[in-house]
């Protein structure tokens with residue numbers, strides 16, 4: 504079964520109406536991120552219907568995206584005070600959904616220090632992350648992380664991340680050494696790869712080729728990681744991502760060198776990472 508560890512079905516539907524039909528046709532089991540209640544409820548409804556119709560599951564996740572504080576600042580919504588005040592309602596939603604057992608995972612949360620605008624909100628990102636981490640630990644939920652130019656912050660939290668049920672690195676952006684060190688430190692880490700391995704991201708390709716077969720996942724980040732010439736990424740990309748990953752592993756001489764073998768292993772990893780059986 505094809506699996507997608509990270510996607511945004513609500514946003515995908517806007518640019519690709521009928522995406523859910525494609526998901527079902529391809530039989531994709533996926534974890535769906537949402538960053539507000541409207542988006543979450545859309546995904547939850549898709550999930551409810553999939554369950555009722557015995558279609559492949561869609562697992563609803565929720566978190567305040569680490570880019571959100573910068574977006575709020577740009578819209579003039581934030582006083583830039585570094586407090587959680589602007590996000591009180593959304594954090595209350597996180598707590599409510601987790602408490603009601605409606606979340607398959609908390610994500611995507613994490614750190615984005617990619618540019619100056621994001622860096623300016625680092626303190627707010629830190630505060631938001633702390634709440635997400637605490638909630639994940641309290642409710643024993645997997646954590647889906649978005650990390651850009653901020654791996655040092657992940658390592659600063661390694662001792663606590665070790666206590667998490669699982670930590671899924673969406674679109675893994677670290678180095679081979681960083682990934683291996685996280686596993687050595689006892690973090691139940693899974694490294695997810697999408698179209699970046701087909702877009703000449705050398706370190707992602709190296710990691711995808713060499714990481715242990717039990718640690719890797721596939722994702723689309725749909726609609727946000729399109730291949731050249733495509734308006735969006737979508738579930739139809741997954742067979743190509745799998746084929747590219749298998750080719751990289753074949754070259755490296757690691758296990759999971761055929762798309763079929765890799766698909767089976769990654770489905771097992773996905774189920775372990777999200778606790779679905």
Ligand SMILES: [Zn+2]
Pocket residue numbers: 509510511536611724727
């Ligand atoms: Zn995403």
